[in-house]
Structures are given as C-alpha cells and as structure tokens.
Amino acid sequence: xxxxxxxxxxxxxxxxxxxxxxxxxxxxxxxxxxxxxxxxxxxxxxxxxxxxxxxxxxxxxxxxxxxxxxxxxxxxxxxxxxxxxxxxxxxxxxxxxxxxxxxxxxxxxxxxxxxxxxxxxxxxxxxxxxxxxxxxxxxxxxxxxxxxxxxxxxxxxxxxxxxxxxxxxxxxxxxxxxxxxxxxxxxxxx
Amino acid sequence: xxxxxxxxxxxxxxxxxxxxxxxxxxxxxxxxxxxxxxxxxxxxxxxxxxxxxxxxxxxxxxxxxxxxxxxxxxxxxxxxxxxxxxxxxxxxxxxxxxxxxxxxxxxxxxxxxxxxxxxxxxxxxxxxxxxxxxxxxxxxxxxxxxxxxxxxxxxxxxxxxxxxxxxxxxxxxxxxxxxxxxxxxxxxxx
Numbered sequence: 001x002x003x004x005x006x007x008x009x010x011x012x013x014x015x016x017x018x019x020x021x022x023x024x025x026x027x028x029x030x031x032x033x034x035x036x037x038x039x040x041x042x043x044x045x046x047x048x049x050x051x052x053x054x055x056x057x058x059x060x061x062x063x064x065x066x067x068x069x070x071x072x073x074x075x076x077x078x079x080x081x082x083x084x085x086x087x088x089x090x091x092x093x094x095x096x097x098x099x100x101x102x103x104x105x106x107x108x109x110x111x112x113x114x115x116x117x118x119x120x121x122x123x124x125x126x127x128x129x130x131x132x133x134x135x136x137x138x139x140x141x142x143x144x145x146x147x148x149x150x151x152x153x154x155x156x157x158x159x160x161x162x163x164x165x166x167x168x169x170x171x172x173x174x175x176x177x178x179x180x181x182x183x184x185x186x187x188x189x190x
Numbered sequence: 191x192x193x194x195x196x197x198x199x200x201x202x203x204x205x206x207x208x209x210x211x212x213x214x215x216x217x218x219x220x221x222x223x224x225x226x227x228x229x230x231x232x233x234x235x236x237x238x239x240x241x242x243x244x245x246x247x248x249x250x251x252x253x254x255x256x257x258x259x260x261x262x263x264x265x266x267x268x269x270x271x272x273x274x275x276x277x278x279x280x281x282x283x284x285x286x287x288x289x290x291x292x293x294x295x296x297x298x299x300x301x302x303x304x305x306x307x308x309x310x311x312x313x314x315x316x317x318x319x320x321x322x323x324x325x326x327x328x329x330x331x332x333x334x335x336x337x338x339x340x341x342x343x344x345x346x347x348x349x350x351x352x353x354x355x356x357x358x359x360x361x362x363x364x365x366x367x368x369x370x371x372x373x374x375x376x377x378x379x380x
Contacts, residue, residue, distance in 0.1 A: 001363035004239055008232050008323070009330050015213050015224045023205050034205045037227035040254055042198050048293035049194055057247040064230055064250075103238035133198070140199050173191035 007102045010071070017070045020077050020145045021137040029145075030137065032067040032075055039063040042129045050169060052125060058111075059122040065108045066115045066126060069094050079155050118162075128166045131159060132174070139177050143186020152188040153178060197292045200261070207260045210267050210335045211327040219335075220327065222257040222265055229253040232319045240359060242315060248301075249312040255298045256305045256316060259284050269345050281306075308352075318356045321349060322364070329367050333376020342378040343368060 017032040040063040047056050067075075072093020073086050098109040115123045135156070138146055146156075156178055164171045181187045207222040230253040237246050257265075262283020263276050288299040305313045325346070328336055336346075346368055354361045371377040 033227045034223035045294045104235045
C-alpha cells in the first residue's frame with residue numbers, strides 16, 4: 001500500500017500544472033488534471049454523436065494519462081516556437097515514472113508513447129478532442145487566452161489539421177467558429 | 191455540433207466545484223473534476239496491484255461521472271450532518287442533464303444511479319477509491335482539512351466501512367494511518 005500511496009500522490013501533481021485556456025467563468029486557467037477528465041468525457045460524448053469507430057476504453061485510458069508527462073516538464077503553449085526541449089523532458093519523466101513498483105506505470109508509458117507516435121486511430125482521435133476542447137473553451141471565454149497571446153487565425157488552422165483529416169464534420173464547425181473569432185477580433189486575421 | 195459544444199461546456203462547470211481536501215502543495219482545495227480524473231487513475235492502479243475483479247471500463251466511466259451531480263448541488267463535506275437536501279438537488283440536476291439532446295447523457299444518468307444505489311461490485315469499488323483518495327490526500331497534507339473541520343477518529347472510521355468490507359488489505363493500511371493521524375493530532379481521539 002505504501003507504493004500505491006506514493007504513486008497516487010505523485011500523479012496528483014498534475015493538478016498544479018496550468019494550461020493557457022481559461023475555465024468557463026474566467027476565474028482561472030485550466031489545469032492538466034481536470035483537462036484530462038474533460039477529455040475523457042468528451043471522447044465518450046463524441047463517440048455516440050458521431051459514431052466514432054475506435055476502441056473507446058483504450059482511448060479513454062490514453063486521455064487520462066496523455067498529459068502526465070507534464071509533471072516533469074510543465075505545460076507550454078501549443079503555439080510556442082520551440083517545444084523540442086519540453087519533449088525530451090517529458091519522455092525522461094515518463095521513463096522514470098515507469099520504473100515505479102506499480103504494474104500500471106508500464107501501461108502509462110505504453111499509452112503515452114502510442115499517443116506521441118500518433119499512428120493508431122485511437123491516438124489520432126484523442127488528439128482531435130485534445131485540440132477541440134481548448135478551442136471550445138476559447139470560444140466560450142470570448143477568446144481570452146488567444147487575445148492574451150496574440151494568436152493568429154493561421155496558427156489555429158495549423159494545429160487543427162488533425163481535426164480536418166479525422167473528423168471533417170467537427171472541422172466544419174471549427175472553421176465557422178474561427179471565422180466568427182476573427183470577426184470578433186479574438187484572433188488576428190492573418 | 192452546437193449541442194455537443196453546449197453539453198461539454200455544461201460539464202466543464204464541475205471544474206469550479208471545490209472539495210474539502212487540499213492538494214499536495216496546500217495551495218488550494220481540490221475540485222471535483224480533477225478528483226474524478228484522479229479517481230479513474232487510482233482505479234486503474236489498484237486493479238493491477240490488488241487483482242480486483244470488476245468491469246474496469248464501467249468503473250472508470252462511473253468514476254468520471256459520479257460527481258457531475260454537484261454542478262447542480264455543490265459539494266458539501268462528507269461529515270456534514272444533513273446531506274438529504276443535497277441528494278434531492280443532485281438527482282434533479284442529473285434528471286435535467288439527461289434531457290439534453292446527447293446520447294451519452296442517458297448513460298451518465300444510468301451510471302450515476304448505479305453509483306448511488308451501491309448494489310454492484312463496480313459501484314462499491316468506485317466508492318472504496320472515492321473514500322481512499324481524500325484519505326490519502328489528508329495524510330499527505332498532514333491532516334489540514336481534518337484539523338480545519340475538527341474531525342474525530344470515529345467519523346473517519348465510519349465512512350471507511352465500505353473499504354473494510356470490499357478491500358480488507360487497503361483497510362489495514364487505512365487503520366495504521368488513522369492511528370498515526372491521532373498521534374499527530376490531525377484527528378481528535380474520540
């Protein structure tokens with residue numbers, strides 16, 4: 001039990017990793033633990049609505065662990081120009097975590113690696129929803145995080161390429177909302 | 191997509207429901223969304239370590255939705271003397287949510303009801319871990335939330351009865367930690 005206690009208290013640290021997007025009432029930034037919860041629920045919601053053909057249990061597990069690497073590396077904006085050092089730190093942390101005397105720690109590493117590789121349908125879909133949720137939150141908070149970072153329309157379009165490929169129906173909605181965000185001056189029109 | 195957007199932004203409100211326990215660095219109280227994430231990961235961790243025989247996918251879905259009712263009713267301490275009004279408000283909120291034009295909303299109601307009824311092995315195990323995690327967090331933060339609320343040893347023992355029944359190995363560890371918490375004066379010895 002001591003090992004289980006230590007492991008669960010280590011994972012808990014994800015609650016203090018803050019992301020760029022603001023939660024609905026603008027009171028604070030989202031953290032990566034609650035984001036992972038929201039992501040799992042969004043996968044369950046979209047699976048039924050869009051009849052997504054994936055191993056949903058595997059996708060949910062992947063959603064729950066995909067950001068654990070940030071305990072070692074922090075969260076930096078997806079729009080940050082240099083993410084390479086962060087990736088090395090993330091991989092190092094996951095490798096260390098997988099040496100814990102806990103069976104599930106190896107599965108975390110596998111799931112995390114699958115997400116990073118982006119080769120399976122499940123990992124692609126988790127990424128679709130991982131893009132979609134902060135996008136929705138930005139729309140819902142009138143672009144607060146975009147305005148703060150001076151984000152351009154072209155940057156948002158670029159990170160949503162995976163949505164265009166995997167979920168064309170979702171992408172149509174995203175494009176409409178991007179046009180609206182430009183009109184509202186939440187995004188720079190370039 | 192508009193309905194999906196509205197539904198996911200509704201669920202997001204769970205991020206602003208605060209609980210009694212403090213996160214590891216004592217900087218703030220835990221919220222119910224990140225708690226649900228932690229609960230799902232703890233179920234996955236314990237399943238392997240203790241060889242728990244349950245439908246783990248169902249248990250994880252239950253963990254992810256078990257507190258959504260608090261969006262309508264808030265979180266009150268498990269040690270609060272009158273929780274009956276809260277239960278009525280919770281049930282009302284879940285009933286309203288299940289009228290959303292989203293297929294998964296009916297499954298949320300089913301899973302939530304199963305958890306409330308506490309008749310299945312899965313719902314009992316989710317409760318075991320739902321008790322265990324705030325207990326671990328209280329140990330990890332030197333009893334901060336217990337001290338603030340003036341909690342007695344007998345109250346903690348009472349809410350852990352489900353752990354004694356379903357997970358005797360876990361319960362042994364809990365009892366040792368309770369003794370330690372009394373010695374450290376994190377809990378009142380009565």
